Amino acid sequence: MASPADIRLAMVAGESSGDLLASRLLSGLRPHLPDAVIHGIGGPRMAEYGFRSDWPMEKLSVRGLFEVLRHYREIKGIQTALRDRLLQERPAAFIGVDAPDFNFGLEAPLKQAGIPTMHFISPSIWAWRGGRIKKIARAVSHMLVVFPFEEEIYRRAGIPVTYVGYPLAEVIPMAPDVAAARRDIGLPAEGRVVAILPGSRMSELKYNSASFVGAAVELARRERDVRFVVPMAGARQREYFTTLLRDAGLAEFPLQVLDGRSHTAIAAADAVLVASGTATLEVALFKKPMVIGYKMMRASWEIMRHMGYQPWVGLPNILAREFLVPELLQDAATPMALADALSVQLNDTARRARLQQRFVEMHHSLLRDSARESAQAVLRLIGLERGA
Structure with missing residues (x-):
């Protein structure tokens, strides 16, 4: 085994939430491997810990069956090029962070070639497509999981697993400071403030933004004191969203668009309209x-709605x-229905x-030193485990 100074690791995170989660792992790992070369695909938060991204992370930020098909050739080309590079380089380990379809396609040939592979955050096999457990094996x-009930699923399948807690449960304060935000x-x-999070991917923005903005307009008509804040994940997302507002004649609407800072927007809010995904747990x-x-x-909806468990x-x-909270999906996610549901969340004091x-109870259940736990799992995987 190479000395810590000679270690090379590869990682892939496919979107902003994965970038944040990967940065937590790196925060725990860097003190043990200060000189290690760590590269692959990731975002700005990973870069804060010396990570080098070989391709822009945005190339992988596509969601939905048919949306992925439109970008398949480019994404597959990146995957193949990175696979070939890593097979030649032979890093001490590869760590895939979320992005399961892309990362499992990398991890399988790397593992077969004798390169240890770790996946950080299990796909939702407990929610749909449970047969993926064979592909994962x-x-x-080694699998890192963020929910306690996931450990048993992997143990039954004979896959080494470590529960590391949900990383953002440590980052997000138990009592957020609304005034400071x-x-x-x-x-x-x-x-009153409503945060609107229509999604970080361009595909999500294109399908959610019109309904979410329409809900804001309807809610503002009913609740005169409400202001809106919308964090955007990147420059392309901001340009798309502000163009939508301009074309809808909403330049003077009481809505503030932010560059990033989603956590500040959520902390400042009295209620949140949020696209389904990891952001929903952040809001909780x-x-x-x-x-x-x-x-x-x-077409994606018609396929996926029949696959849930x-x-x-x-x-x-x-x-x-x-x-606990309303879910309005596809045809149900009309501006009027979203506004109705938001109005209840704003005004029902007992419900709030x-x-x-x-x-609060959910937050406590997910607390663990995830940076330390995940870093220790990586060090064990590459044979460099350090004491607590």
Whole structure:
């Protein structure tokens, strides 16, 4: 085994949420491997820990069956080029962070070639496509999971697994400072604020933005004191969204578009309209009432809606095993319906108090030193485990 100074690791994160989760792992790993070369595909948060991205992360930020097909040739080309590079380089390990379709396709040939592979965050095999466990077994040397119930699934399948807790449960405060968040983004201390998170991927923006903006317009008509804040994941997303607002004649609408800073936007909010995905759990960790909405290409929806194992799609609802917050999907995600649901989340005081308590309990259940746990798992995988 090479000395720590000679270690090379490869990682791939496919979108902003994966970039954030990977940065938590790197924060725990860098003190042990300060001189290691770590490269692959990732974003700005990973770069803060010396990660080098060989391709822009945005190339992988596509969601939906048919949307992926449109970009298949480019994505497949990147995957093949990175695979060939890593087979020649032979890093000490490859760590795939989320992006399961892309990363499992890399991990399988790397593992077969004797390169240890780790996957950080299990795909939702407990929610749909449970048969993927066989594919995972062929691709993954060690799985890191973020929900306690996932450990047993992998143990039964004979796949080494470590529960590391949900990383953002450590980052997000138990009691967010609403006043500070509002000051930080120039919002007035008084009045009510709704954060709108239509998704970080361009494909999500294109399907969700119109309904989400329409819901904001309808809610503003009913609730005169409400302001809106919308964080955008990147320059392309911001340009798309601001163009949509301009074309809709909403240049003077009380809506503030932010460059990133989604956590600040959520902390500042009284309620959140959020696209289904990991952001829903972030909203829960901030203890905010929310409405989950989602739209996708019709053909993708018709296929995927028949593949689920349980009635919920939002992570807070899945963890609670009940509909804690509303889910309005596809045809149900109309501006009027979203506005109706948001109005309830803003104005039902008893519901807001119950939600806050449930989300506090959820936050405690997900707390663990994820940076340390995940880093120790990587060090064990490459034979360099350090003491606690």
